[in-house]
Amino acid sequence: MAVYTDISEAELIAFLKQYDIGTLLSYKGIAEGVENSNFLMTTDRNSFILTLYEKRVDRCDLPFFLGLMEHLADKSVKCPLPIRRKDGEAIGQLAGRPAAIIEFLEGMWPRNPQASHCREVGRALAQMHSASQDFQLERANALSVGAWRPLWEMSSARAEEVERGMAAEIENDLVELEEGWPVDLPAGVIHADLFPDNVFFLSDRLSGLIDFYFACNDLLAYDVAICLNAWCFEKDGSFNITKGMALFDGYISVRPLDDAELEAMPLLARGAALRFFLTRLYDWLTVSNDAKVVKKNPVEYLKYLRFHRRIGNVGEYGYRGVE
Ligand SMILES: Nc1ncnc2c1ncn2[C@@H]1O[C@H](COP(=O)(O)OP(=O)(O)O)[C@@H](O)[C@H]1O
């Protein structure tokens, strides 16, 4: 359960005095999530999400994350707004942690995403990319290609506990990705973690995007590649080309992908698979099994990585261009 820091009712009531959002009626920890402690909080006016930022989030990055959410909401991209305090600040301090209150977003994330969800996600991702072109703050991607080898070296000695024979193929991926990684594709602000649990739907309509805490400046097409992995594989590990087609169709209905982005897609998808494989592998080997968080299996992403090695062009993911 992702509540790393407990808070008492008294300290929460004192914290809420800085806001104009009503009187506390109830609050409870939210089990889902990996990085931060989240609470569902109800006042006599509304429901809110209270987030305490844990140690993997750098306090210096919070103005980027929260400012981005405000910027996007202002441009009609569906995402919850941070609530500002009476003094105008969006970031406070609670139980020794940086803390913020965020609007409660109605909806549920899809447990079994369908092609229709993929189309909506593609469209919302492209809207986010377009709307953030004039966002003034910048944040480098701390988990881009340059970070993968150091991350691998933290796990490589024990990697074969997860699957024998894996180390040599990962070494090979690292070399090929480091040598071939594109540098001159269109760049901007990317979400960088737009998995199904970060996209809410009300019936079949997308109600909003959450969890901008990996957002950063990077290649826009890399964000599409992250979604291709997160949304278009089935539970048995097979790639669903109909979902791939829907994701691309949704994306390019808002922002076309240029030839260089399309050509790079198999490599970007391979890099995206390696990035999530590496963070999952590290957590798998280091986070204790009785910890408060459900660890995600790295082997799922190892399978995706192997799949992308065999892809020759973006058409094999279902891309068919503008009809
Ligand atoms: N604005 C929001 N509205 C409604 N629920 C939210 C909101 N933000 C977070 N949640 C809930 O909290 C859970 C964890 O949030 P998330 O930002 O993904 O955490 P973490 O950054 O720790 O991974 C989500 O799965 C969702 O259930």
Ligand SMILES: N[C@@H](CCOP(=O)(O)O)C(=O)O
């Ligand atoms: N999406 C990542 C883990 C990050 O989790 P989140 O709860 O912050 O979305 C993965 O699946 O490895």
